[in-house]
Structure formats: C-alpha cells, structure tokens
Amino acid sequence: MHRKESGKTKTDMVDSVHARHLLHSMIRIRRLEEKCAELYSAMKIRGFLHLYDGEEAVAVGVLEALTGDDAVVATYREHGHALIRGIGMGAILAEMYGKQDGCSRGRGGSMHLFDGKARFYGGNAIVGGGLPMAVGLALADKMQQRSRVTCCFFGDGAVAEGEFHESMNLAALWHLPVLFVCENNLYAMGTALKYSQAVVDLATKAASYGVAAAAVDGMDVLAVEKAAKEAAEVVRGSGKPFFFECRTYRFRAHSMYDPELYRSKAEVEEWKGRCPIATFAGKMKDQGTVGDGDIEKIEQDVAREIDEAVAFAEASPWESLEDLTRFVYSERRAP
Amino acid sequence: MTNSDKGLHKLTYREAVREAIREAMHKDERVFLMGEDVGRYGGCFAVSKGLLEEFGSERIRDTPLSESGFVGAGIGAALGGMRPIVEVMTVNFSLLAADQILNTAAVYLYMSGGQFNVPLVIRMATGGGRQLAAQHSRSLEGWYAHIPGIKVVCPATLEDARGMLWTALQDPDPVLIFENAGLYNMEGTVTATAGPVDIDRARVCRAGKDITIISYSASLHKSIEAAAILAKEGIEAEVIDLRSLRPLDEQTFLNSVAASHRALIVDEGCRSGSIAAEIAARIMENVFYELDAPVARLCSVEVPMPYAGHLEQAVLPQVDQIVNLVRKMVGADG
Numbered sequence: 078m079h080r081k082e083s084g085k086t087k088t089d090m091v092d093s094v095h096a097r098h099l100l101h102s103m104i105r106i107r108r109l110e111e112k113c114a115e116l117y118s119a120m121k122i123r124g125f126l127h128l129y130d131g132e133e134a135v136a137v138g139v140l141e142a143l144t145g146d147d148a149v150v151a152t153y154r155e156h157g158h159a160l161i162r163g164i165g166m167g168a169i170l171a172e173m174y175g176k177q178d179g180c181s182r183g184r185g186g187s188m189h190l191f192d193g194k195a196r197f198y199g200g201n202a203i204v205g206g207g208l209p210m211a212v213g214l215a216l217a218d219k220m221q222q223r224s225r226v227t228c229c230f231f232g233d234g235a236v237a238e239g240e241f242h243e244s245m246n247l248a249a250l251w252h253l254p255v256l257f258v259c260e261n262n263l264y265a266m267g268t269a270l271k272y273s274q275a276v277v278d279l280a281t282k283a284a285s286y287g288v289a290a291a292a293v294d295g296m297d298v299l300a301v302e303k304a305a306k307e308a309a310e311v312v313r314g315s316g317k318p319f320f321f322e323c324r325t326y327r328f329r330a331h332s333m334y335d336p337e338l339y340r341s342k343a344e345v346e347e348w349k350g351r352c353p354i355a356t357f358a359g360k361m362k363d364q365g366t367v368g369d370g371d372i373e374k375i376e377q378d379v380a381r382e383i384d385e386a387v388a389f390a391e392a393s394p395w396e397s398l399e400d401l402t403r404f405v406y407s408e409r410r411a412p
Numbered sequence: 413m414t415n416s417d418k419g420l421h422k423l424t425y426r427e428a429v430r431e432a433i434r435e436a437m438h439k440d441e442r443v444f445l446m447g448e449d450v451g452r453y454g455g456c457f458a459v460s461k462g463l464l465e466e467f468g469s470e471r472i473r474d475t476p477l478s479e480s481g482f483v484g485a486g487i488g489a490a491l492g493g494m495r496p497i498v499e500v501m502t503v504n505f506s507l508l509a510a511d512q513i514l515n516t517a518a519v520y521l522y523m524s525g526g527q528f529n530v531p532l533v534i535r536m537a538t539g540g541g542r543q544l545a546a547q548h549s550r551s552l553e554g555w556y557a558h559i560p561g562i563k564v565v566c567p568a569t570l571e572d573a574r575g576m577l578w579t580a581l582q583d584p585d586p587v588l589i590f591e592n593a594g595l596y597n598m599e600g601t602v603t604a605t606a607g608p609v610d611i612d613r614a615r616v617c618r619a620g621k622d623i624t625i626i627s628y629s630a631s632l633h634k635s636i637e638a639a640a641i642l643a644k645e646g647i648e649a650e651v652i653d654l655r656s657l658r659p660l661d662e663q664t665f666l667n668s669v670a671a672s673h674r675a676l677i678v679d680e681g682c683r684s685g686s687i688a689a690e691i692a693a694r695i696m697e698n699v700f701y702e703l704d705a706p707v708a709r710l711c712s713v714e715v716p717m718p719y720a721g722h723l724e725q726a727v728l729p730q731v732d733q734i735v736n737l738v739r740k741m742v743g744a745d746g
Contacts, residue, residue, distance in 0.1 A: 198528065
C-alpha cells in the first residue's frame with residue numbers, strides 16, 4: 078500500500094499539442110455548463126441541473142488515464158465526464174431537452190446520461206449507488222479474464238454512505254480493478270465535509286480497507302492526469318482497487334435551486350482564483366507552450382460546437398407518446 | 413432416489429432449487445452464485461450445500477454482510493456480461509439492498525433509453541410460520557411486484573422450483589425469485605426430464621365450477637387443501653397458482669372468475685395495498701358483471717409478526733378460514 082501527495086507538480090513540461098488538447102477539453106466542459114445554465118433559465122432544460130464549473134480538471138485529467146475498453150460510472154454531476162468520454166455534445170444537450178436524439182432518448186435528463194459504446198454507465202443520482210455497480214463491472218472483467226479498469230466517480234458526500242464502505246471492502250477483498258475517484262469538492266450539497274465526517278482525510282478511510290490511495294490537487298489538470306495515470310497503472314498492473322481523491326471545488330450552486338447559504342462569497346472567490354482553466358492557460362502561456370491565438374481558436378471551435386449542439390437539440394423530435402412504455406423491459410432475449 | 417420405471421425423481425423443494433442452480437452452472441459458465449453463507453456454510457437454508465466443492469469459490473462466492481454492496485455488484489456483473497444469481501438470505505434483509513433493486517436494477521434499461529439491460533437473478537427466502545418474529549417473517553413479494561422494470565416470480569411447486577431459475581437466467585431483465593422458506597422441506601416427485609418452465613403465466617392447478625381461489629407460493633398449498641375438503645361437501649373450487657406476480661397473468665384468473673362467478677384471493681402478504689388488492693381491482697374492472705358475490709380476500713392480519721406460535725398462526729391465512737369463507741360465498745354455510 079502506498080499513499081502520497083502529488084498535488085504540487087514542478088515544471089509540468091508538456092508538449093503544445095497535448096496542452097491544447099487539455100485546454101480544449103476543459104473549455105468544452107466550461108462552455109457547455111454555461112450554456113446549460115442559460116438554457117435552464119430559458120426553460121429549455123428542466124428538472125435538476127448540477128453544473129461542474131470549477132471541477133473540469135478532474136474529469137479531464139482522470140479520463141486521460143483510461144482506454145476505450147475501460148468503463149466509467151459517474152454521478153448526477155456528469156456532463157463533463159460524458160462529454161470527455163466521447164458522447165456527442167448534441168446528444169447530451171438533446172437529452173437535457175428531453176428529446177428523442179438524447180443519449181438516453183429523453184428518459185434520463187441531466188442526471189442520467191448513458192452511452193453503451195463509450196461504456197459510460199451513467200449518470201447515477203443516488204449518492205453512492207454507483208459504487209457497487211463499479212465493483213460488479215470489475216468482477217465481471219476479472220471472472221472473464223479481461224484486463225480492463227472500471228473508473229467510478231463519486232463525491233465526498235458518498236463517503237458517508239454505507240455503499241462506499243461495502244464497495245471498498247468488496248473490491249479489496251476480491252482484488253478487483255476499480256479506480257475509485259473521489260471528487261472532493263468539500264460539500265455534500267450544503268453540508269461541509271467537516272460537519273459530516275469525523276475524519277476528513279478521506280484517503281485514510283481507503284487505507285483502512287487495505288486499498289492503495291493518493292490525493293491530488295484537483296484544480297491542476299496536469300497533476301490530476303499524472304497521478305491518475307499512475308493510479309490506473311497500479312490498478313491495471315495489480316488488478317486491485319485504488320482510491321484517488323481529487324481536491325476540488327464547485328464554483329456554482331449545488332443545483333439551480335440552491336441559494337448557497339452554507340458558504341461565503343469570499344470562499345467561492347478564493348477558489349475561483351484557482352480556476353483550473355485560467356491557471357493552466359496562464360502557466361502554458363508563461364512557458365510559451367500555448368499562445369493567445371491558440372486559446373482564441375479553441376474558444377471559436379467550442380462556440381461552434383455548442384451552436385451546432387443547440388441546433389441539434391432544438392431540431393430533434395420529441396419521443397413519441399406511443400413509445401412511453403418502451404424499455405421498461407427488453408424487447409429481445411439476451412444472447 | 414429415482415423411480416426409474418415411471419421416470420420420476422423424488423426430491424425436496426430445496427433439492428429442486430439446488431439442481432436448478434447446478435444445471436445452470438454446468439450449462440453456462442457465465443452463471444455464478446453469490447450471497448451470504450452460500451459457500452462454506454452451505455446456504456442458510458442448505459440450498460447450495462455441496463456446490464462450493466463442485467464449482468469452487470470463484471463461482472460459489474461467499475459475500476460479506478453487505479446486501480447493498482453485493483446486490484449492486486450483481487447488477488454490475490450482469491452489465492459486464494456475467495449471469496449472476498444473487499442469493500439474499502431472506503426478503504427481510506433485501507430491504508438493505510432495496511436501493512439497488514428498485515433504484516438501479518429496475519430502472520437502468522429505461523433510464524438509459526434501452527441501452528443497459530440488467531440480466532440479474534435474485535433469489536430470496538420469504539414468508540412466516542417458523543416463529544422467527546417480526547424481523548424475519550415478512551412476505552414482501554407483492555410489495556416488490558409494485559415496481560415496473562423487474563419481474564417477480566413465486567415458485568410454489570417442485571416443477572417451478574426446478575424450472576423457473578433457468579428461464580429467469582435467460583431473461584434479459586432482472587428477475588426476483590421468492591422461495592417461501594416453509595416449502596424447502598416439501599417432498600415430491602418431478603419427472604427425470606423436468607426442465608425450464610415459463611415464468612409469466614398463471615396455472616390452473618385444480619378445475620372447479622363454483623368458485624375461483626387465486627393464490628401463490630405457500631398459500632397455494634393451503635388453498636388446494638381447502639379445495640379438497642370443500643369437494644367432499646360438493647363445492648368445486650378452481651384453484652389458480654399465479655406463479656408470477658409481475659407480470660400478472662390476469663387473463664387466466666379473469667377467465668376462471670367469469671366462469672365460476674366467485675373469487676377468493678389467498679395471499680400471505682398484508683391486506684392493505686397487497687397483490688390481492690390488485691387482483692380484486694382487476695376482477696372488478698374486467699368481469700364485475702359476471703360476479704355472483706363480492707370478491708373476497710384472505711390475507712395476513714396487519715401486525716408485525718409475533719413470536720408466539722399461536723399468535724403467528726392467527727396472523728397467517730389458514731385452511732379452515734379458506735373453507736369457511738368459501739362456504740359463505742357459495743351460500744352453503746346454512
């Protein structure tokens with residue numbers, strides 16, 4: 078078992094192509110979330126909407142460590158994960174519109190994005206509910222002698238659920254290749270970690286199950302990527318689970334209904350000063366790896382992608398009422 | 413053991429379930445069994461006794477007391493291409509996994525727009541009658557049958573105990589199999605070639621023209637016993653084994669009630685909001701004008717199950733109660 082802090086990276090030498098790729102990925106998420114907020118106000122998107130602004134480095138950095146064969150289990154704050162995992166922005170937005178071309182055919186909405194081809198298993202809106210599933214996906218891989226990783230995202234709030242503890246124990250007991258990624262944004266909805274956990278150093282909980290763990294500065298995309306790749310290699314090489322804590326912060330309210338009574342504006346502003354996009358862009362510019370022109374081009378590309386995605390969602394038909402009861406049960410026998 | 417000249421095979425309900433598991437494990441290497449004490453202990457009700465030695469600890473997998481964790485792991489394993497049989501020791505403990513069953517297994521296909529079906533089988537013991545008091549005696553199969561997205565089956569006979577599992581494993585969606593613990597010692601014979609049976613049709617167990625008794629699981633046997641007593645009095649009761657509570661094969665009982673003009677539902681669940689209530693409603697909706705008497709229900713008394721034997725028996729539906737109710741309904745009670 079090993080535990081380490083890899084939050085502070087040093088020179089972060091990264092080539093220009095990769096730097097632009099990471100920046101592009103984070104900006105895609107940020108601009109998508111901004112558009113979602115706007116569309117929510119315009120009443121195009123309804124229901125619960127949980128935005129990921131501020132946490133982009135986590136999804137982007139971690140998903141860099143996976144291959145297409147690996148599986149992803151995510152939470153209800155999963156637009157960014159879905160997008161970076163390869164689900165088209167159009168299909169994501171169409172889903173939030175409740176349209177037929179949505180990635181869940183309008184049956185899931187913002188909290189339940191799915192894609193079989195991307196091995197993206199949701200979109201789970203029961204806190205902690207996805208962890209046992211990740212254990213099972215990894216068990217299936219192990220029993221079928223496949224060398225794949227199941228990557229399971231969850232928040233700090235999930236650590237209080239029994240399913241977290243049951244899943245950590247099962248994965249450790251049965252030696253299952255699960256990369257548990259805790260997106261610790263310090264608040265379970267409106268309750269700060271210190272008010273819900275007697276021990277706020279979450280990695281120590283993993284250690285108590287004999288699970289290797291690491292914590293990383295979740296606002297630093299290069300640090301996340303580097304540590305996530307190391308963690309994924311441990312999982313791949315050992316076939317055993319790994320607990321990977323990303324210390325991050327959400328810039329927006331928990332959902333669109335949250336008046337944010339539980340945290341100060343000063344605290345939010347302080348964290349915004351550590352914006353993963355701005356700090357990474359600044360660092361890359363200082364190093365001369367990325368120029369203003371590059372960023373401008375990324376913004377233009379993303380703006381076009383968003384325009385196209387909105388147009389796609391707008392144009393998509395509504396699911397027919399005749400199909401209301403489709404998919405309660407399968408239409409075919411399993412092979 | 414076998415009565416080969418008749419091609420019959422004598423066994424208990426417990427052995428029928430075990431044979432079904434063994435056969436499934438042999439036929440499909442994706443099938444495995446996991447649950448509390450299924451391996452080294454041999455199963456809380458000894459259903460899986462001997463299977464660990466035969467199949468090894470990877471496929472007969474003891475789990476920690478983590479119902480939510482291992483039921484959820486079963487869901488994940490099913491999504492990952494395996495065909496897990498998850499044994500939850502009793503329905504009472506399944507409430508610790510209710511989130512996984514109701515909020516994940518039952519909804520994943522729909523919520524994903526048809527992308528992720530969950531071919532999971534969950535077996536659990538159900539029912540009262542063994543003086544195990546309030547926390548070990550629930551009959552919640554009707555409660556689970558409320559939920560779209562899962563199937564709920566209740567084998568009452570040896571043939572069904574033997575044959576429903578394979579069909580459930582072939583199903584692309586989650587199937588819950590409820591085994592009434594009072595039936596495990598029931599002995600009988602099945603044909604040596606007994607095999608898979610359907611899991612979506614009710615069955616007429618006994619033909620009769622005067623009244624239809626609709627039941628399932630352990631209560632079915634009480635209903636059959638009552639029908640035999642009534643037959644001696646010249647009252648011919650038709651007895652229907654629902655077999656599946658979701659989907660509910662209403663056509664079979666509606667046809668029967670339309671012909672017999674009377675219906676009694678015998679259900680070990682509590683009366684309020686029960687599957688018996690659902691069946692009564694469907695009879696009213698569909699064959700109301702065929703009825704010669706109000707639909708009647710015999711369910712468990714609505715109390716937490718008491719420990720004392722005489723109190724517990726007073727809670728559960730009994731043969732003499734069925735007999736008396738039927739006599740009243742057909743106007744034969746003087």
